[in-house]
Amino acid sequence: CILFSRVGSLRTKKRNRLQWSGSKNYYVPPFVVLATSENADQSQQIWMPDTFFQNEKEARRHLIDKPNVLIRIHKDGSILYSVRLSLVLSCPMSLEFYPLDRQNCLIDLASYAYTTQDIKYEWKATNPVQQKDGLRQSLPSFELQDVVTKYCTSKTNTGEYSCLRTQMVLRREFSYYLLQLYIPSFMLVIVSWVSFWLDKDSVPARVTLGVTTLLTMTTQSSGINAKLPPVSYTKAIDVWIGVCLAFIFGALLEFALVNYAARKDMTNCGQRMVRCFATVPYPNSGVCGYLHIPLRYSCTYPDKKPLEFPEQLAAQSPVRWVWQNE
Numbered sequence: 001c002i003l004f005s006r007v008g009s010l011r012t013k014k015r016n017r018l019q020w021s022g023s024k025n026y027y028v029p030p031f032v033v034l035a036t037s038e039n040a041d042q043s044q045q046i047w048m049p050d051t052f053f054q055n056e057k058e059a060r061r062h063l064i065d066k067p068n069v070l071i072r073i074h075k076d077g078s079i080l081y082s083v084r085l086s087l088v089l090s091c092p093m094s095l096e097f098y099p100l101d102r103q104n105c106l107i108d109l110a111s112y113a114y115t116t117q118d119i120k121y122e123w124k125a126t127n128p129v130q131q132k133d134g135l136r137q138s139l140p141s142f143e144l145q146d147v148v149t150k151y152c153t154s155k156t157n158t159g160e161y162s163c164l165r166t167q168m169v170l171r172r173e174f175s176y177y178l179l180q181l182y183i184p185s186f187m188l189v190i191v192s193w194v195s196f197w198l199d200k201d202s203v204p205a206r207v208t209l210g211v212t213t214l215l216t217m218t219t220q221s222s223g224i225n226a227k228l229p230p231v232s233y234t235k236a237i238d239v240w241i242g243v244c245l246a247f248i249f250g251a252l253l254e255f256a257l258v259n260y261a262a263r264k265d266m267t268n269c270g271q272r273m274v275r276c277f278a279t280v281p282y283p284n285s286g287v288c289g290y291l292h293i294p295l296r297y298s299c300t301y302p303d304k305k306p307l308e309f310p311e312q313l314a315a316q317s318p319v320r321w322v323w324q325n326e
Helices: 037-045 175-197 203-226 236-279 287-298 308-325
Strands: 002-007 011-021 033-035 051-053 056-061 069-073 078-089 102-111 129-131 142-151 154-156 159-161 163-172
Touching: 051 056, 078 102, 129 142, 175 203, 175 236, 203 236
Parallel strands: 002 129
Antiparallel strands: 002 011, 011 078, 033 069, 051 102, 056 078, 069 078, 102 163, 142 163, 154 159
16 A cells, blocks of 8 residues: 655655565465564565555665665564655646646555566455555645546556556646736736727827736746747647737737728828818808817727627637636
């Protein structure tokens, strides 16, 4: 069985306990013999399986201040071997739904040289995996939802090898990303909408507001992706950031189009007004004043509705959340 005491970022501390029968290999006294850290050298006199972790990247035993080893020989010849280990394990992650993702990290325990004809690993019938109190709080970024025991017996050119698998189901904590990413990015989009209430002739104010929010959103996106490994596929967080950037850039582009169209319309209007005064021989008769009224109204260009962008963002948000939670 396995006792987990702490789980870190791809790191785990555990007590590995193996129990087997060895009465045929040596004399068993009619009483229980305990071998602890005080006399750990006795483990060299007992046959033990060559157990190793298949997805291990780094491992070490705890030797302070004595080797953390327990060997217990029972009267019936069964042997209990317990050792405290710190492991760094390989855990490939799929980040399509990041930061609303769930990850499955595996711990594969097998024999290196002995085939199933020599050794067959089996999980303990009751409570095979034990968790120390406070284990679920040792992961600040994940929540340990479940621990599942399986078998992973493998066949190679040299034979069939027995294997035990522990699967840890981890769910990423969303509260951190809600406070650090989603709320700030949503507020940046709302700030970019302030330009819709500004006069279209306030060019410096609207340009400064649009460019500042666009650069801030880009910086925030770079900061989030800097914490992740580069992947070739699109993540859920990329979709959210892309939508926010599109709305901010759309607000800036809308002002540019409105300003350009207004200036172009003003130029055309001025040219028509000049032609008007040039063709009417009697300006005091009021005819040109009659023509001047509609020309002034034609010089205005309708700005984007201030509430049109919020309505579009509110319409796409439920679709995105449903897709991410499927």
